[in-house]
Amino acid sequence: MKLTLTTSGLLDPRQLSAWSAQRRRAIHAAVAKGMTSGGREVREAARSAMKNAFQVRRASFVASMSVKVFDRKPDRLPALWVGSRIPWLGIHTQGGTVSGNLLIPLLPGRIGPKRFRQVIDGLMRSGNAFFVEKNGRVLLMAENLQENAAQLARFKRAERERHGVKRLQRGQEIPIAVLVRRVDLKRRFDLAAGVQGALPKLAAAIRHELDRL
Structure with missing residues (x-):
């Protein structure tokens, strides 16, 4: 997500262009410095x-959520980017549908995708994995x-x-996952709303650097 701050005065593009090249560079550097310091508050939010x-x-x-200041274009004011390197996080910020042959683990808690792949690979290599249809699933x-034993x-x-039992019989069939064609995900992570409270501190950090010019 990219946060854009607009204000009157020094940061007004119409007035900014009226300053000398040296003055514009100083303003550009001050905004970038303010975004760097104030961006920490945005990151924590x-x-x-x-x-x-x-x-x-x-x-x-x-910790994957981070901020980055883009300030390499001298003709444009710096921009603050907020985001994560986790690729699937984006769909949780807006909701959506994942389609395909998807295996959903039948566990009460979470299992990581890497560990789940190891389980499936181990079962497949040993030939101990098969599909059945029960109650339409x-x-x-x-x-x-x-x-x-390790995989199961x-x-x-x-x-x-x-089933409320203490032991399972040797050779008993155990459900591992359900195969689905699509999964509808609701929005659960409002990133924009999460950082709104940090924007005044970000603006204050930028103003502090501008006041030093």
Whole structure:
């Protein structure tokens, strides 16, 4: 997301062009410096919004939200970019539909995509993965075999909790995931609203640098 601040006075493009080239460079540098210092408040506000919107398990997830000042074009005022390097985060800011053959893990909690791929790969390599249709749903199943104990540990625990039993039989079929064609995601992360409260501090930081000219 890019935040744009407009104001009268020095930052008015019509008045800015009236200054000398040296003065415009000084204003440009001051705005960039103010955005750099004030941008930290924007970054922290965005990270706080992430914590409120998601069940955060890893600090690296929140730390992926950052800000960057673009100030290489001398004929334009600097711009402040706010965003994350996590590619799928964007769809949660506006909602949308993901289509395709999607496997949704049948677990009460979250499993990371990397770990889930390892589970599927391990089951596929051992030949212990197959699809069945139950009640109109297509399920990926696996048998309770010792050779797949590592891959099945969390899914066996989930199956025991679903049925209220302490042990599963050897060879018992365990549901791993459900196959779906599309997933509709609602908007859950309002990034713009999350950083609104930090904008006055950002503007104040820019004004502080301009007042020093």
